[in-house]
Amino acid sequence: MGTSRYKAVFFDISGVLYQGSELIAGAPAAVARLRENGLSVRFLTNTSRKTCEQIRSDLSGFGIETEAGEVITAPSAAHDYLRDHGLRPWCLVHPNIAGEFADLDQDYPNAVVLGDAADGLNYENLNRAFRLCHGGATLVGIGANRFFRDGDSLLLDAGPFIRAIEYAASVEAVIMGKPSPVFFRQGLDTVACQPGEVLMVGDDVFGDIEGALRSGLAACLVRSGKYQAGDEQRVAGRFACIESVAELGAIL
Numbered sequence: 520m521g522t523s524r525y526k527a528v529f530f531d532i533s534g535v536l537y538q539g540s541e542l543i544a545g546a547p548a549a550v551a552r553l554r555e556n557g558l559s560v561r562f563l564t565n566t567s568r569k570t571c572e573q574i575r576s577d578l579s580g581f582g583i584e585t586e587a588g589e590v591i592t593a594p595s596a597a598h599d600y601l602r603d604h605g606l607r608p609w610c611l612v613h614p615n616i617a618g619e620f621a622d623l624d625q626d627y628p629n630a631v632v633l634g635d636a637a638d639g640l641n642y643e644n645l646n647r648a649f650r651l652c653h654g655g656a657t658l659v660g661i662g663a664n665r666f667f668r669d670g671d672s673l674l675l676d677a678g679p680f681i682r683a684i685e686y687a688a689s690v691e692a693v694i695m696g697k698p699s700p701v702f703f704r705q706g707l708d709t710v711a712c713q714p715g716e717v718l719m720v721g722d723d724v725f726g727d728i729e730g731a732l733r734s735g736l737a738a739c740l741v742r743s744g745k746y747q748a749g750d751e752q753r754v755a756g757r758f759a760c761i762e763s764v765a766e767l768g769a770i771l
């Protein structure tokens with residue numbers, strides 16, 4: 520692996536390193552081996568209800584230690600996008616992550632951050648988001664998923680609400696989170712690599728694999744987590760496929 524053509528590896532987290540409360544066997548050793556060989560490691564997740572610090576704590580609980588800045592979430596990428604573009608956000612996001620934007624000037628907003636805000640996605644707040652965007656504010660979406668599962672229930676995710684604001688205000692959102700090229704770009708900027716020098720490892724053939732390929736990264740599908748038989752055939756382009764992250768060393 521010392522002669523790997525890759526300089527960095529991006530990991531999806533859920534379904535790749537752990538699934539719910541279960542560690543995926545070999546994950547800590549796979550990450551450690553990359554570090555020992557001098558590769559940069561980043562963890563890219565679309566989660567919109569946890570801060571980077573909470574995810575670092577989860578990873579640590581599974582024996583995977585990280586540095587601040589190695590975990591990149593859709594909210595943290597949204598934050599960096601706002602900062603880099605000098606935008607003042609009005610944040611319609613989940614209460615758990617509102618603090619992630621606390622260092623940004625939020626007076627006289629010229630941007631709307633719209634995420635899975637749960638009960639915050641009410642008529643009053645959506646109208647405020649609409650009016651700001653109609654008046655020229657940039658719409659930044661945290662993920663664009665249609666729905667998600669919470670226990671036995673299916674719940675609306677941020678995507679339908681982002682679409683509603685886009686439709687009403689005749690704007691197009693900047694979406695943070697995989698498979699958005701803006702999101703992969705944010706990750707690449709943190710490792711100072713060309714796309715072809717980075718391997719994305721994920722269990723979601725569209726969000727992780729197709730998204731990475733479209734951004735010029737190499738990709739490796741793991742047959743764990745949300746993987747379904749036949750996923751290899753659902754996406755055009757060349758990518759590796761392994762049973763689990765434990766086999767990663769063999770393909771590098």
Ligand SMILES: [Mg+2]
Nearest residue numbers: 531533534722
């Ligand atoms: Mg996953």
